[in-house]
Amino acid sequence: MNITKEQIDDLNAVVKVAITKEDYQDKVDTILKNYKKQANIPGFRKGQVPMGLIKKQYGKAVLVDEVNKLLQDNLNKYLTEEKLDVLGNPLPKQKDDFDWDQEELDFEFELGLAPDFEVPLKTKKAITHYKIVADKKMISEQVERIQKQYGxxxxxxxxxxxxxxxxxxxxxxxxxxxxxxxxxxxxxxxxxxxxxxxxxxxxxxxxxxxxxxxxxxxxxxxxxxxxxxxxxxxxxxxxxxxxxxxxxPAELNQELFDKLFGKDNVKSEKELRERIAEDSEKQFEQQADQKLLNDVTEYFIENTKFELPTGFLTKWIQMTGDKELTPEEASEEYEKSEKGLRYQLIEGKIIKDNNLQVQFDELKEFAKGFIKSQMAQFGQMNPKEEELDAIAVRVLGNQDEVKRLSEQLMSQKLLNLYKEKGNLKTKEVTYENFVKEVYG
Missing domain, CATH: 3.10.50.30 (Transcription elongation factor, GreA/GreB, C-terminal domain)
Structure with missing residues (x-):
């Protein structure tokens, strides 16, 4: 077998695969011999069917199947060894006059190659990172809600x-x-x-x-x-x-403080207000971080310039969906997905350049933190470590959950990276003003 690559341009290439009889004949012969042993054909005893008849009936199908397996295995191996960063999957070039009876079988595959580009984390334009603070008005309103709720x-x-x-x-x-x-x-x-x-x-x-x-x-x-x-x-x-x-309204006394936060954790109205501010700002931080992640993502998509193998990707979309699309339909689908594809490439580049990895141990700890916060919502404030471990093991036994939590953890790693190395400007706002600025 011989595999070569012809570079069309920076984003497109053709891989040529030449397969000879020596590559597949032994395997084909072995399979046909097994067919001969098992074949039930009228007029012949089991195992006594002439090999010529077996080859005539099954030979072409076995040949095609084995050659396709060879192609798949060796093409994937070649792409890995050559470290070719391909988009989508190789597309076979159709040959109308292809002859399976030739001594040498030649195949060609089109490749769409990922572009080479850089993503400077230190953006030219500073990106706003909101710090949302709980103002006196908000805290007082929350105190009033608590007094009303427990009144x-x-x-x-x-x-x-x-x-x-x-x-x-x-x-x-x-x-x-x-x-x-x-x-x-x-x-x-x-x-x-x-x-x-x-x-x-x-x-x-x-x-x-x-x-x-x-x-x-x-x-x-x-x-x-x-x-x-x-x-x-x-x-x-x-x-x-x-x-x-x-x-x-309920009185602001120790009985109410204990009901809200556990015995003696809060001992005065001043401590109550401080605790409300602290808890509120923790929740606000998640919203501010999500806003930052969205803004950084949008900035990179808009400002990281690179070409894509548009023709290849459009053809790939056309040929590999649940149903084959027309060229117009495929072009429309490509336009819808281009922005997402660009960010996948940008994010992958950032992850690779900064060696961001999700290790199982940290994924387990992340899952435990998520489980602990959920349990707290139902009043279980101090679960035992063994209980958290057992639940985390069950959660991580579900591959869908592993995928979801891994994506969340990677988002957190990216966010921490942007905070550390990005060009950010902190803006302190009340929650009311944050909502006005962000959502209008």
């Missing part, structure tokens, strides 16, 4: 502006008949608030649905209708009051 309900005779009112929404024509809890501080419509304040159990008021709540999504659950119907829903509904309660 107690006190029954009232008349509706006040901050009460919780239970009742039934009705509109026969729209099929609305829903028992619901109405929190007065969630209402937006002033007329609705005025019509409810001072009312008693058993009273019925008429409310307009449009603009009723400060947040539109409350309307769906209040009326017991789908979100699609609730969007731009403009009608009148009756609301009959069945219960009125005032939620009195």
């Amino acid at each position: 107690k309900l006190v029954s009232k005779e008349e509706v006040g502006k901050n009460d919780e009112v239970s009742g039934k929404f009705e509109n026969e024509a729209e099929g609305i008949d829903n028992q619901s809890l109405l929190e007065m501080d969630k209402l937006k419509n002033k007329k609705a608030i005025e019509s409810l304040v001072g009312k008693k159990v058993g009273d019925t008021v008429t409310l307009k649905t449009k603009g009723l709540f400060k947040e539109d999504y409350f309307l769906s659950s209040a009326l017991g209708i789908g979100r699609d119907k609730a969007d731009n829903f403009d009608t009148e509904v009756s609301f009959t009051i069945t219960e009125i309660n005032e939620r009195q």
Whole structure:
């Protein structure tokens, strides 16, 4: 067997493979002999079928199968040994006059080669890395939410502006008949608030649905209708009051602190506010880091210039999908996937140049950290190390989970690399201003 490469240009090449009878004949003969032993052909005893008949019936199929195996194995070996960085897979060049009876079988494969390029981590333009801080207003609002959540309900005779009112929404024509809890501080419509304040159990008021709540999504659950119907829903509904309660805020005392953070971990309102700020900023850091990763990714895609073997990749998409595409369809698919392909190459280059690897031990520790955070959400704050190990082993026994966690860990490694070596400018903002700047 002889394999040679013809370089067309920097991004395209053709590999030629010449196979002679010596490469495959022994294997073909062995398989046909086994066929002869097992063949059941009418008119012949088992094992007594003439070899000529076996070759006539099975010879071509066995030959084609063995040659294809040889091609696959040796082509892959050649690409590895020559360290050819190919995109997609080699595409066989079709020959209409190909003759399987020739003494030497010649094959050609088109290759699309990965471009050679550099990715300077120190970008020319500084990329903003947000540091989101918890301001006094946010902390105070969180304290108020906690006091409200852990407060107690006190029954009232008349509706006040901050009460919780239970009742039934009705509109026969729209099929609305829903028992619901109405929190007065969630209402937006002033007329609705005025019509409810001072009312008693058993009273019925008429409310307009449009603009009723400060947040539109409350309307769906209040009326017991789908979100699609609730969007731009403009009608009148009756609301009959069945219960009125005032939620009195919980005292900021040791009993509440222990309930929130465990015994004696927080001992004063000042420590409570510090803890809220710390916990909030940890959550904000994840959002800021994701924003940084997105921005760095976008920068590299836009500013790392290199050519791709577009013609080859379009043909590869056309021929290797679930169904063969037309040239126009393949070109359209290539345009959709080009940006993703470019970033895969850029990311692979960064990983290779900076020797970023995911080792099993660190993947296991990463999985344990992920498991621990999930358990904390269900109140298991201090799981034993043996328990974490056992769960991690089970998780890492699932290849889909291994892939998902490996990708997350690699993203974390890339993020740490960008923080260490990138050209970043830190911008300190409140969460409210972060949302305005990032999401508009």
